[in-house]
Amino acid sequence: MNKVINLNPPPGTSAATTRSIGDILVATGHLSAADVVRIGERQKQDQIQFGDAALALKLLSKADLDFALSQQFGYAYLSDQDTSLSSELVAAYKPFSRVGENLRAVRSQLMLRWFNTDPAHKVLALVSPGRGEGRSFVAANLAIVFAQQGQRTLLIDGDLRSQAHRSQQTMFKLERNVGLSGILADRAGLEVAQAVPGLPNLNVLTAGPTPPNPQELLGRPSFGQLLIAAYGKFDVILIDTPCGTDYADAEIIAARAGAAVLVARQNKSLLPQTTQLARRLQDSGVALVGSVLNDA
Numbered sequence: 001m002n003k004v005i006n007l008n009p010p011p012g013t014s015a016a017t018t019r020s021i022g023d024i025l026v027a028t029g030h031l032s033a034a035d036v037v038r039i040g041e042r043q044k045q046d047q048i049q050f051g052d053a054a055l056a057l058k059l060l061s062k063a064d065l066d067f068a069l070s071q072q073f074g075y076a077y078l079s080d081q082d083t084s085l086s087s088e089l090v091a092a093y094k095p096f097s098r099v100g101e102n103l104r105a106v107r108s109q110l111m112l113r114w115f116n117t118d119p120a121h122k123v124l125a126l127v128s129p130g131r132g133e134g135r136s137f138v139a140a141n142l143a144i145v146f147a148q149q150g151q152r153t154l155l156i157d158g159d160l161r162s163q164a165h166r167s168q169q170t171m172f173k174l175e176r177n178v179g180l181s182g183i184l185a186d187r188a189g190l191e192v193a194q195a196v197p198g199l200p201n202l203n204v205l206t207a208g209p210t211p212p213n214p215q216e217l218l219g220r221p222s223f224g225q226l227l228i229a230a231y232g233k234f235d236v237i238l239i240d241t242p243c244g245t246d247y248a249d250a251e252i253i254a255a256r257a258g259a260a261v262l263v264a265r266q267n268k269s270l271l272p273q274t275t276q277l278a279r280r281l282q283d284s285g286v287a288l289v290g291s292v293l294n295d296a
């Protein structure tokens, strides 16, 4: 897969760069004001950069420094000490890891093949045939890397059947609210999508309370109306789905979205089921934009 490196700083950079690295590290609890004074003295004495002086004094780790630099350049990610989200969200906690790199490579491919090919291309459903293949993991982390690129991103948890502990609400540690099921039942609108603290540009619409009739709800016109409302506010809309083999939900969602990405997990996903799901989606007119081999 070709990797495209984004050389453009994300929007908001100029405001962000006015904060010094020292200010950012004090504000996030990595350094005390006294540490900053010591680092300043070492900087002057050895004529070196702030980061190098802090490392020489062993007041910071390389990870702390990467974190501060990313904040200074408006690239949102969370420090290890911040436990506001689940650690499964590697794009937020370890953006420079191999998985982070791969997620950005997938983002580039999806931009080239889908989002950049037509202004109307804004929605993608993440689908796979079986349980536990990483749809929710890939959907959440991809949503984060799109948001980090400055795209106004909405992640919709379309898995109305998931147990609470496997939901996007749990991963992003969000409030339990009416969510998607409430919107589909005409009890709320897009305003119930929640911002994610520390990750600007990202909003998550939780699945909401588990309804008795997920498939029937997803087939309602209110789903289409929700997507139309979201089109006006977001650049990228990703939808997590339940497994495609046991239920028709994923197909209904993908047909609404118009496009899907197939997630397959090495040593777990079964080829015949994956091929069958791909064929069913294509028969319903869904554009299969690509596939992600999730090798965890």
Ligand SMILES: Nc1ncnc2c1ncn2[C@@H]1O[C@H](COP(=O)(O)OP(=O)(O)OP(=O)(O)O)[C@@H](O)[C@H]1O
Pocket: 088, 099, 128, 130, 131, 132, 133, 134, 135, 136, 137, 138, 159, 162, 166, 241, 242, 243, 294, 295, 296
């Ligand atoms: N690439 C990965 N790296 C590390 N952990 C992963 C990866 N992909 C998935 N996982 C982990 O595997 C487990 C199952 O993943 P996930 O919940 O995303 O699958 P799913 O397809 O959404 O499952 P479900 O059928 O329950 O909806 C989770 O604990 C998740 O954190």
Ligand SMILES: [Mg+2]
Pocket: 135, 136, 137, 159, 162, 166, 240, 241
């Ligand atoms: Mg899931």
